[in-house]
Amino acid sequence: MQILKNRHVAGWLQAAPLTLVLAAFLVLPIATIVTVSFWQATEFSIIPAFSLENYRFLFGSSVTGRVFLATFRYAFLTWALTLAIGFTVAYYLAFHVRSQSWQIALFLLCTIPFWTSNIIRMISWIPFLGRNGIANQMLISWGVVDEPVEWLLYSDFSVILAFVHLYTLFMVVPIFNTMMRIDRSLVEAAYDNGASGWQTLIHVILPLCKPGIMIGTIFVVTLVMGDFITVRFMSGSQRANVGRLISNDISLLQYPSAAATAVVLLCTVLLTIAILLRFVDIRKEL
Amino acid sequence: MRSGQDLELVHVTKRYGGTVAVRDVSHVFANGSYVCLLGPSGCGKSTTLRMIAGHESISEGSIVLDGHDVSRLEPARRGTAMMFQSYALFPHLSVRDNVAFSLRMKGVDKAARHRAADEMLELVDMTHLAERLPAQLSGGQQQRVALARALVTKPRVLLLDEPLSALDPFLRIRVRGELKRLQRELGITFIHVTHGQDEALALADEVVVMNDAVIEQAGTAREVFAAPRTEFVARFMGGHNVMDLDGTRFALRADDVRLDEAGLPAVVRGVEYQGAHVAVTAMAGAQEVLALVPEARFFENPKNPGDAVGLSWDASRLHRLTA
Numbered sequence: 001m002q003i004l005k006n007r008h009v010a011g012w013l014q015a016a017p018l019t020l021v022l023a024a025f026l027v028l029p030i031a032t033i034v035t036v037s038f039w040q041a042t043e044f045s046i047i048p049a050f051s052l053e054n055y056r057f058l059f060g061s062s063v064t065g066r067v068f069l070a071t072f073r074y075a076f077l078t079w080a081l082t083l084a085i086g087f088t089v090a091y092y093l094a095f096h097v098r099s100q101s102w103q104i105a106l107f108l109l110c111t112i113p114f115w116t117s118n119i120i121r122m123i124s125w126i127p128f129l130g131r132n133g134i135a136n137q138m139l140i141s142w143g144v145v146d147e148p149v150e151w152l153l154y155s156d157f158s159v160i161l162a163f164v165h166l167y168t169l170f171m172v173v174p175i176f177n178t179m180m181r182i183d184r185s186l187v188e189a190a191y192d193n194g195a196s197g198w199q200t201l202i203h204v205i206l207p208l209c210k211p212g213i214m215i216g217t218i219f220v221v222t223l224v225m226g227d228f229i230t231v232r233f234m235s236g237s238q239r240a241n242v243g244r245l246i247s248n249d250i251s252l253l254q255y256p257s258a259a260a261t262a263v264v265l266l267c268t269v270l271l272t273i274a275i276l277l278r279f280v281d282i283r284k285e286l
Numbered sequence: 287m288r289s290g291q292d293l294e295l296v297h298v299t300k301r302y303g304g305t306v307a308v309r310d311v312s313h314v315f316a317n318g319s320y321v322c323l324l325g326p327s328g329c330g331k332s333t334t335l336r337m338i339a340g341h342e343s344i345s346e347g348s349i350v351l352d353g354h355d356v357s358r359l360e361p362a363r364r365g366t367a368m369m370f371q372s373y374a375l376f377p378h379l380s381v382r383d384n385v386a387f388s389l390r391m392k393g394v395d396k397a398a399r400h401r402a403a404d405e406m407l408e409l410v411d412m413t414h415l416a417e418r419l420p421a422q423l424s425g426g427q428q429q430r431v432a433l434a435r436a437l438v439t440k441p442r443v444l445l446l447d448e449p450l451s452a453l454d455p456f457l458r459i460r461v462r463g464e465l466k467r468l469q470r471e472l473g474i475t476f477i478h479v480t481h482g483q484d485e486a487l488a489l490a491d492e493v494v495v496m497n498d499a500v501i502e503q504a505g506t507a508r509e510v511f512a513a514p515r516t517e518f519v520a521r522f523m524g525g526h527n528v529m530d531l532d533g534t535r536f537a538l539r540a541d542d543v544r545l546d547e548a549g550l551p552a553v554v555r556g557v558e559y560q561g562a563h564v565a566v567t568a569m570a571g572a573q574e575v576l577a578l579v580p581e582a583r584f585f586e587n588p589k590n591p592g593d594a595v596g597l598s599w600d601a602s603r604l605h606r607l608t609a
Binding site: 192193196 | 362
């Protein structure tokens, strides 16, 4: 029992459970993926021998570049739209709704769509946007268009629409959280100094919301970069992103190749986040 | 004393739903004076200040500055500037940019606004910290930056909302000296909200005591302290006894009460040494009387709790209260 009194031993013991959990469920899987990414596979077997072939193929193929570019494009457009919508919603909740009970009520209202699964929310767009869907019928009956609009479904438009729908709340929550921490007297002080509402927004509120925006950005960017199911459903399998590349490899049992793509994707996402964090210090939010 | 440049409240009322925060207040703040709005919390003093600033709409009445009704104007167009209780410095901007903020909003170019900001920072002796962020400053330094930011707009009236409450007691006394000096140098009107009577007495050319949404008494610091009109003012300013003699209420300054063998018989309840004075609390029947006895005099004939004493005073020092 004496050994437990030693403060070094006690410290290690206290840190041990989390260390074990992280080692088993984070470090080990990633290490496995990295290892497998250097293996080879044929149609019927996996060859556990070191080879750079997967990476050579990945960086040699023009498809990789195009798919990564498409993935970045989805991430960027989704980010821009969720930011614009998320900031507006959060601003309305934080600064225009005066009573706290209404703020909470409206905030919960925003989360209601999240009570159903992602897949269902995604699929429910299909009858709405389809060739003879509600949207097209409406546009025709209003006389806006003469024949059904084709690009509504199974296009980049529908993919990004679904992304925005799925992930805007991830932007709203952290931005709302930062906004609620802004001292209201700062807004008054800006007003006292002759700032208009717009100037207050640009020069005071927006800079102070940066940490929240950054946290939301990390959520949205990582979610979109890692997604494959939304792109598959909403593009009718006509568009590709890195996630789909990996999922295709897996369905063809090409695990080493999938692992290599996953490693490259992981590094890309980590690099993106590292660059984002250079701009804003989010530590004071945590 | 009235001039066309005074700030005047004309029958100003502020209602929040059914409750009245400020009730039909009329007052003239003389141009270039240091005025303290004094009162307990919830008396309406902060609301009055915020109405003058334009951060609170007025329900009835008007506010006149320089002969113009400013009560419907935006805060920045009134000729007033406000210094907030928590200073409300923009945490993401450097000291210089904080001070230059209002000029930036007006579209003044960078060089000119930085020059103006540096001038103000020099006035409050903060030039050496111009590059710092507010979080890197002490409370007293933040206060000075807030002051510089308010003054950079060249206001006619500076409104200070409990400017010293966030400072520790020693700093508070030093900073209030600086405020007074600054006001004298600039020659503009300062309206300073506080709940500390010592602060008000030390600073103000005019003390305005508010209670329960109305002005209870206004006058020079000496007038208000020496001749309180109502029981509330006498009690709030402190250092007074409110006495009921033959059905009339009087205020009697505690330092006018003497401990003699003759006089009103009383029993000492408490003795408190305060340095220059000794505060003796005595019960004369049901009436509690406070006597501030000069230290040397007290120790010629010291008293302890339980001792019988006689309380006496010059009848001319009794000051009759109207309410």
